[in-house]
Amino acid sequence: MATFQPDFTRVQRAVAGALHEHWILFLIEGVVLIVLGATAIALPPLATIAATIIIGWLFLVSGVMGLLTTFWMRQAPGFWWSLISGVLGIVVGLLLLASPLRGALSLTIVLVAFFIIEGVASIMFALDHKRELSGRWGWMLASGIVDLILGALIFAGLPSTAAWAIGLLVGINLVFGGSALVAMALHAREAAPVR
Numbered sequence: 001m002a003t004f005q006p007d008f009t010r011v012q013r014a015v016a017g018a019l020h021e022h023w024i025l026f027l028i029e030g031v032v033l034i035v036l037g038a039t040a041i042a043l044p045p046l047a048t049i050a051a052t053i054i055i056g057w058l059f060l061v062s063g064v065m066g067l068l069t070t071f072w073m074r075q076a077p078g079f080w081w082s083l084i085s086g087v088l089g090i091v092v093g094l095l096l097l098a099s100p101l102r103g104a105l106s107l108t109i110v111l112v113a114f115f116i117i118e119g120v121a122s123i124m125f126a127l128d129h130k131r132e133l134s135g136r137w138g139w140m141l142a143s144g145i146v147d148l149i150l151g152a153l154i155f156a157g158l159p160s161t162a163a164w165a166i167g168l169l170v171g172i173n174l175v176f177g178g179s180a181l182v183a184m185a186l187h188a189r190e191a192a193p194v195r
Contacts, residue, residue, distance in 0.1 A: 026182075033174045037176075040171025049100045056092075056095075059096060062089045062093075064086070070086050104162045114151075115147045126143075
Protein backbone atom coordinates (compact mmCIF):
# COMPACT_ATOMS: atom_id res chain seq x y z
CA MET A 1 0.00 0.00 0.00
CA ALA A 2 2.93 2.33 0.64
CA THR A 3 3.98 2.26 -3.03
CA PHE A 4 0.58 3.42 -4.26
CA GLN A 5 0.74 6.85 -2.61
CA PRO A 6 4.11 7.93 -4.07
CA ASP A 7 3.04 6.72 -7.54
CA PHE A 8 -0.24 8.60 -7.27
CA THR A 9 1.57 11.73 -6.07
CA ARG A 10 4.01 11.51 -8.98
CA VAL A 11 1.17 11.17 -11.49
CA GLN A 12 -0.68 14.04 -9.85
CA ARG A 13 2.40 16.25 -10.09
CA ALA A 14 2.92 15.31 -13.74
CA VAL A 15 -0.68 16.21 -14.60
CA ALA A 16 -0.48 19.50 -12.70
CA GLY A 17 2.81 20.33 -14.43
CA ALA A 18 1.36 19.58 -17.87
CA LEU A 19 -1.69 21.72 -17.09
CA HIS A 20 0.48 24.61 -15.96
CA GLU A 21 2.73 24.32 -18.99
CA HIS A 22 -0.11 24.08 -21.55
CA TRP A 23 -2.82 26.16 -19.87
CA ILE A 24 -3.23 28.38 -22.95
CA LEU A 25 -4.23 25.37 -25.08
CA PHE A 26 -6.89 24.40 -22.55
CA LEU A 27 -8.10 28.00 -22.51
CA ILE A 28 -8.36 28.12 -26.31
CA GLU A 29 -10.17 24.78 -26.40
CA GLY A 30 -12.59 25.98 -23.71
CA VAL A 31 -13.35 29.21 -25.57
CA VAL A 32 -13.92 27.31 -28.82
CA LEU A 33 -16.31 24.92 -27.05
CA ILE A 34 -18.20 27.84 -25.50
CA VAL A 35 -18.56 29.54 -28.89
CA LEU A 36 -19.70 26.31 -30.56
CA GLY A 37 -22.10 25.64 -27.68
CA ALA A 38 -23.55 29.15 -27.83
CA THR A 39 -24.01 28.74 -31.58
CA ALA A 40 -25.78 25.42 -31.05
CA ILE A 41 -28.03 26.99 -28.41
CA ALA A 42 -28.82 29.93 -30.74
CA LEU A 43 -29.44 27.62 -33.73
CA PRO A 44 -30.64 24.32 -32.25
CA PRO A 45 -32.23 22.96 -35.46
CA LEU A 46 -28.92 23.36 -37.31
CA ALA A 47 -27.03 21.76 -34.42
CA THR A 48 -29.54 18.88 -34.34
CA ILE A 49 -29.03 18.16 -38.04
CA ALA A 50 -25.23 18.43 -37.64
CA ALA A 51 -25.27 16.04 -34.68
CA THR A 52 -27.47 13.58 -36.58
CA ILE A 53 -25.13 13.64 -39.58
CA ILE A 54 -22.06 13.13 -37.38
CA ILE A 55 -23.74 10.20 -35.62
CA GLY A 56 -24.73 8.79 -39.03
CA TRP A 57 -21.10 8.90 -40.19
CA LEU A 58 -19.95 7.28 -36.95
CA PHE A 59 -22.38 4.39 -37.44
CA LEU A 60 -21.42 4.02 -41.10
CA VAL A 61 -17.66 4.01 -40.47
CA SER A 62 -17.97 1.67 -37.49
CA GLY A 63 -20.16 -0.68 -39.54
CA VAL A 64 -17.68 -0.76 -42.42
CA MET A 65 -14.77 -1.34 -40.03
CA GLY A 66 -16.80 -4.05 -38.29
CA LEU A 67 -17.44 -5.82 -41.60
CA LEU A 68 -13.78 -5.60 -42.60
CA THR A 69 -12.57 -7.07 -39.32
CA THR A 70 -15.34 -9.70 -39.37
CA PHE A 71 -14.27 -10.99 -42.78
CA TRP A 72 -10.60 -10.69 -41.88
CA MET A 73 -11.16 -12.90 -38.81
CA ARG A 74 -13.96 -15.08 -40.20
CA GLN A 75 -12.64 -18.17 -38.42
CA ALA A 76 -13.16 -16.53 -35.00
CA PRO A 77 -16.20 -17.45 -32.92
CA GLY A 78 -19.24 -15.21 -33.30
CA PHE A 79 -18.80 -14.58 -37.03
CA TRP A 80 -22.52 -14.26 -37.75
CA TRP A 81 -23.14 -11.94 -34.78
CA SER A 82 -20.26 -9.72 -35.88
CA LEU A 83 -21.59 -9.75 -39.44
CA ILE A 84 -25.05 -8.71 -38.26
CA SER A 85 -23.55 -5.96 -36.10
CA GLY A 86 -21.49 -4.56 -38.98
CA VAL A 87 -24.42 -4.61 -41.41
CA LEU A 88 -26.66 -2.98 -38.80
CA GLY A 89 -24.11 -0.17 -38.30
CA ILE A 90 -23.98 0.46 -42.04
CA VAL A 91 -27.77 0.44 -42.42
CA VAL A 92 -28.33 2.79 -39.46
CA GLY A 93 -25.59 5.12 -40.69
CA LEU A 94 -27.02 5.25 -44.19
CA LEU A 95 -30.54 5.87 -42.86
CA LEU A 96 -29.35 8.76 -40.67
CA LEU A 97 -27.34 10.28 -43.53
CA ALA A 98 -30.12 9.82 -46.12
CA SER A 99 -32.75 11.49 -43.97
CA PRO A 100 -31.29 13.51 -41.10
CA LEU A 101 -34.69 14.95 -40.13
CA ARG A 102 -36.23 11.52 -39.62
CA GLY A 103 -33.00 10.44 -37.97
CA ALA A 104 -33.27 13.37 -35.57
CA LEU A 105 -36.77 12.20 -34.62
CA SER A 106 -35.48 8.68 -33.94
CA LEU A 107 -32.54 9.98 -31.92
CA THR A 108 -34.88 12.24 -29.94
CA ILE A 109 -37.06 9.25 -29.04
CA VAL A 110 -33.93 7.44 -27.84
CA LEU A 111 -33.03 10.57 -25.86
CA VAL A 112 -36.47 10.58 -24.20
CA ALA A 113 -36.04 6.92 -23.24
CA PHE A 114 -32.60 7.72 -21.81
CA PHE A 115 -33.95 10.60 -19.69
CA ILE A 116 -36.78 8.45 -18.33
CA ILE A 117 -34.55 5.46 -17.50
CA GLU A 118 -31.82 7.71 -16.07
CA GLY A 119 -34.40 9.64 -14.02
CA VAL A 120 -35.91 6.50 -12.49
CA ALA A 121 -32.44 5.04 -11.78
CA SER A 122 -31.28 8.30 -10.14
CA ILE A 123 -34.38 8.49 -7.96
CA MET A 124 -33.98 4.87 -6.84
CA PHE A 125 -30.27 5.48 -6.16
CA ALA A 126 -31.16 8.54 -4.06
CA LEU A 127 -33.78 6.65 -2.07
CA ASP A 128 -31.27 3.87 -1.35
CA HIS A 129 -28.85 6.48 -0.03
CA LYS A 130 -31.58 8.06 2.10
CA ARG A 131 -32.24 4.70 3.74
CA GLU A 132 -28.54 4.38 4.53
CA LEU A 133 -28.55 7.92 5.96
CA SER A 134 -25.78 9.08 3.63
CA GLY A 135 -25.63 12.80 2.97
CA ARG A 136 -26.47 14.75 -0.15
CA TRP A 137 -29.00 12.21 -1.43
CA GLY A 138 -31.38 15.10 -2.14
CA TRP A 139 -29.20 16.31 -5.03
CA MET A 140 -29.41 12.91 -6.71
CA LEU A 141 -33.18 12.86 -6.15
CA ALA A 142 -33.49 16.31 -7.73
CA SER A 143 -31.34 15.19 -10.67
CA GLY A 144 -33.65 12.23 -11.26
CA ILE A 145 -36.75 14.40 -11.09
CA VAL A 146 -35.21 16.87 -13.58
CA ASP A 147 -34.41 13.97 -15.93
CA LEU A 148 -38.02 12.78 -15.77
CA ILE A 149 -39.34 16.30 -16.40
CA LEU A 150 -36.99 16.77 -19.38
CA GLY A 151 -38.02 13.42 -20.83
CA ALA A 152 -41.72 14.23 -20.39
CA LEU A 153 -41.38 17.71 -21.91
CA ILE A 154 -39.50 16.47 -24.94
CA PHE A 155 -41.91 13.55 -25.41
CA ALA A 156 -44.97 15.78 -25.06
CA GLY A 157 -43.69 18.06 -27.81
CA LEU A 158 -42.85 15.33 -30.33
CA PRO A 159 -42.41 15.53 -33.27
CA SER A 160 -41.60 19.26 -33.16
CA THR A 161 -39.13 18.90 -30.29
CA ALA A 162 -37.03 16.61 -32.50
CA ALA A 163 -36.00 19.68 -34.49
CA TRP A 164 -34.27 21.37 -31.56
CA ALA A 165 -33.86 19.07 -28.53
CA ILE A 166 -30.62 17.36 -29.49
CA GLY A 167 -29.02 20.59 -30.74
CA LEU A 168 -29.98 22.48 -27.60
CA LEU A 169 -28.70 19.77 -25.26
CA VAL A 170 -25.46 19.42 -27.22
CA GLY A 171 -25.04 23.20 -27.05
CA ILE A 172 -25.61 23.28 -23.29
CA ASN A 173 -23.14 20.44 -22.85
CA LEU A 174 -20.51 22.26 -24.94
CA VAL A 175 -20.96 25.51 -22.98
CA PHE A 176 -20.58 23.75 -19.62
CA GLY A 177 -17.63 21.66 -20.83
CA GLY A 178 -15.95 24.74 -22.30
CA SER A 179 -16.54 26.73 -19.12
CA ALA A 180 -14.95 23.95 -17.08
CA LEU A 181 -11.89 23.95 -19.36
CA VAL A 182 -11.57 27.74 -19.14
CA ALA A 183 -11.79 27.62 -15.34
CA MET A 184 -9.24 24.80 -15.21
CA ALA A 185 -6.88 26.67 -17.56
CA LEU A 186 -7.09 29.89 -15.57
CA HIS A 187 -6.42 28.02 -12.34
CA ALA A 188 -3.48 26.16 -13.91
CA ARG A 189 -2.03 29.47 -15.16
CA GLU A 190 -2.01 30.91 -11.65
CA ALA A 191 -0.73 27.74 -9.97
CA ALA A 192 2.99 27.50 -9.33
CA PRO A 193 4.85 25.06 -11.55
CA VAL A 194 5.03 21.63 -9.93
CA ARG A 195 8.44 20.04 -9.61
